[in-house]
Amino acid sequence: MVVRPYNEELKYLEKISDCCWRIKKEFQPNMKVEGCFYVNSRLERLMLEELKNSCRPGAVGGFLPGVKQIANVAALPGIVGRSIGLPDIHSGYGFAIGNMAAFDMLDPTSIVSPGGVGFDINCGVRLLRTNLFEKDVQPVKEQLAQSLFDHIPVGVGSKGIIPMNAHDMEEALEMGMDWSLREGYVWAEDKEHCEEYGRMLNADPSKVSLRAKKRGLPQLGTLGAGNHYAEIQIVDEIYDKWSASKMGIEEKGQVCVMIHSGSRGFGHQVATDALVQMEKAMKRDQIETNDRQLACARINSQEGQDYLKAMAAAANFAWVNRSSMTFLTRQAFAKMFNTTPDDLDMHVIYDVSHNIAKVENHIVNGKEKQLLVHRKGSTRAFPPHHPLIPVDYQLTGQPVLVGGTMGTCSYVLTGTEKGMHETFGSTCHGAGRALSRAKSRRNLDYKDVLEKLDEMGIAIRVASPKLVMEEAPESYKDVTDVVDTCHMAGISKKCIKLRPIAVIKG
């Protein structure tokens, strides 16, 4: 890696608008395209500080700063357009989390990289609405949180309550949400309101190792640990009344449930297995990258295809997982309010994936091209009238669900034309980490974190209280800054703001 003094580094960065920076091609070796990132003034400071710290003499270890990671991605073979950093970007394995990049499917040297998808394949957010209001839920929120906690197992090593055998698992990996539908865990309308209709058709369970399947089997229907959560939320603000009403959100105070989870140990194992294969493929095909963590393989190679098929199976796993939790949430609410999920109007508003690679068509330099779009910590945000979004959202644009951190608010945005042109229809995914997990553990006390949540009137059920400081709001960027930047840049549009009143997490 090139190490230059901070002042030298800044010469390669240029602010091109109020909230967008350009990374010039000379910033890192072999950059095929430019990089860019979206930040407002507060996020800009965080971003540049990170770069400054890495320029200090003797700064070694840890991940590279996000700016460098964006630039290294821009040096990967077959990349088109720009390597794009969203406002919630923070360093990750290979690709930064909050980095999206698209590769030309027709270019035989184009690559697919597991680091560009992330270890939690098809981690995503699902939002359910209800016809309840805050006044109905506030008195019983402790019981509701407990009921959710009883239904949805959380934490490291948790096991789900939906009985599954190895055969069911194979079918679920191939069918995704269609499996949940067939078995009756979800409603037909849920599939309609899910990215990819809840099933990637190229999934091939035979490309998945036995080890991954063994890890995944008992974990279906569990939330997991880390930043995953299920929250009962209240509509706090409506910015776009008309789009909100299309989503069934009519008034402030309406109650929603947000589920943030992924493919658990299954996806992690799929990614780990693929990285081993890809190192071999890189040697064979002589693929050079700036960072060893950017292991990748040509899309058309055996390794590349195998990964895409296994990744699709992991994506299907995640959809079945979120669907199972949807079922359990509906059960919990129905029991609590002594009615049926139907009468509570508990429809899925939408389900987004923010760790995934997908083949999509985009206009590049005035021509339509088929691209493999990597979104890691980035959410698809397609504009109105895009054929891949549900018919109910054809006029509003695709709903984008942005989960905040424990105790802070979450947002619903909609996709825009501008985002389609500038960022391949992608936007932010969450708050984005500001402190590393280790640093959070050192600087914060879990008792303070829990007390603070209590003061805010948020009921919390957590499997491992001693780890909550990793997920404390102080460890993250301000989600409002992140969302405001996306709104200001026009790559997505603010629609609804939600605040939590009960949280369950690992």
Place this chain on the structure above:
Amino acid sequence: MLKLKLEALEHPAPGSVDVNDRKVFASTILWLEDQKIRQYKIEDREDLRKVDELEIWEQAYENYKYDLSMPQFVTPLEEITWLLGYAIRLEFLDAPESYKDINSIEVSKQQNKSIAPSIKAENFFDNMDFNHKDFITGVRALATKLKIPQHPNHLILLEAVARVVHERLSPSAKNRQAITGTPFPFEKGNDVVSDDSALDYPVRILRLLQIQSLRELQTKINETIVAVQDLTANPKTDTKLGKVGR
């Protein structure tokens, strides 16, 4: 393949030619020369005729192959295949014009016709002449009555008539309750169409119609899924399996 080629050449018994029976082979060669190839004059074919005296015939056959410049083959099957191909080519060259209409498209049409079950024209409309002037006048009169603008193509006009009848006048449509709710301000969407209102307005209307038909399709899909779920769904939970992690 051999049989097909023999059939094409109108051999009297295309199904029963055994090329490994030397006598049958010999007489087939003779038939080809007599009827199709005609390499020799009739009087020069004497030795080839001696199919009962195979020794003489074999010698004549060797000469015959040489005279036709047949390439070197190993099996009699290969030889007769080449000869049949040669004969077919000669037949074709005699009158290439008469075969020019036979191509893969025409042939497959012919075959499909024979495969498809013949449907008896019981439907009254099957025999109707849609371009008859009475029909056209009828369609135009109907459109005027329903207040549908005229279109140069009366068939397109008929489609519009059908749609209006189906959506407004059919029994199910008549009993349908009027839709209540806030009307949709379609000139204000999140979508950008055009600054030109003459373009903007119709595009928005077309898009809404498209969305309406997509919605109908999606609803049918959902209804189908629900119908299947009635047969397959059996959701189970077992709280004994649950385990909260660390």
